[in-house]
Amino acid sequence: MSSIPTLPLLDGRRIPQFGLGVWQTPAEETARVVGEAFKLGYRHIDTAAIYQNEEGVGRAIAESGLARDELFITTKLWNADQGHDSTLKALDRSLSKLQLDYVDLYLIHWPCPEDGKFVDTWKAMIQAQAEGKVRSIGVSNFRVADIEHLLAETGVMPVVNQIELHPLLQQSALRDYHHQHGILTESWSPLAQGGDLLKDPGLQAIGQAHGKSAAQVILRWHVQLGLVVFPKSVTPARIKENAEIFDFELSAEEMAQIGKLDAGTRLGPDPSTLRI
Numbered sequence: 001m002s003s004i005p006t007l008p009l010l011d012g013r014r015i016p017q018f019g020l021g022v023w024q025t026p027a028e029e030t031a032r033v034v035g036e037a038f039k040l041g042y043r044h045i046d047t048a049a050i051y052q053n054e055e056g057v058g059r060a061i062a063e064s065g066l067a068r069d070e071l072f073i074t075t076k077l078w079n080a081d082q083g084h085d086s087t088l089k090a091l092d093r094s095l096s097k098l099q100l101d102y103v104d105l106y107l108i109h110w111p112c113p114e115d116g117k118f119v120d121t122w123k124a125m126i127q128a129q130a131e132g133k134v135r136s137i138g139v140s141n142f143r144v145a146d147i148e149h150l151l152a153e154t155g156v157m158p159v160v161n162q163i164e165l166h167p168l169l170q171q172s173a174l175r176d177y178h179h180q181h182g183i184l185t186e187s188w189s190p191l192a193q194g195g196d197l198l199k200d201p202g203l204q205a206i207g208q209a210h211g212k213s214a215a216q217v218i219l220r221w222h223v224q225l226g227l228v229v230f231p232k233s234v235t236p237a238r239i240k241e242n243a244e245i246f247d248f249e250l251s252a253e254e255m256a257q258i259g260k261l262d263a264g265t266r267l268g269p270d271p272s273t274l275r276i
Contacts, residue, residue: 009159010182013136016072019044019230022053029234030056036236038064046230048076054097062099074105079276082117087124106134111146115276119153126156141271144177162186167258168265186228191218193267202257210248220245221258
């Protein structure tokens with residue numbers, strides 16, 4: 001596996017641009033899957049409290065023999081735990097399950113704007129960062145208005161915003177805002193949950209030109225856009241294949257071709273309406 005590049009965060013730290021996501025990975029399989037990824041050279045793992053598999057991630061970390069500073073571990077606060085004190089308690093639960101003293105990145109999973117708790121939540125995360133329980137803090141599924149509200153109330157900008165992003169939903173305006181303010185964009189569901197997108201003749205033709213799969217082409221597209229990406233798989237061969245995207249480069253024409261696939265197709269919930 002080729003060396004994975006890292007990208008700078010607003011707070012001066014760095015994040016591996018590529019990793020393993022464990023959304024929908026069954027709890028009983030998580031330790032094995034993450035352990036396989038570690039053996040293949042993965043060092044960035046993205047989990048969340050609501051995934052109910054933090055214990056498996058923690059077990060894999062403990063059994064890996066890897067030094068803590070070699071790893072980059074992200075987890076997320078679930079909506080029902082928003083609020084100042086409940087955020088701090090939820091973080092402690094996650095740390096216990098992960099068997100860690102700190103996480104590298106802690107995210108607010110959804111803004112749930114109508115519930116009005118994400119500013120208090122953010123203040124708690126700033127406190128947790130000051131206490132050393134979290135190295136970096138960010139958000140997930142936030143809109144521009146949500147980010148600007150956080151900044152106005154606290155003066156602290158999130159270092160990342162993890163959003164649904166794939167060739168069918170490219171989120172150009174939000175990515176432009178992130179770029180202007182130094183926020184890194186992380187892509188969830190980077191392959192649009194597979195399915196029909198991987199059968200796209202244009203993507204398959206690009207893949208054939210490079211000796212790669214359509215999935216590898218899409219992941220390479222994310223990387224060349226400067227996005228942080230962590231595809232999910234439970235299959236060792238697929239976990240290995242997903243990481244083999246640093247030995248080729250898409251041309252400007254190929255990037256533009258993929259850009260034309262944008263259809264504004266959202267597969268997950270709408271951040272403006274999701275509630276606790």
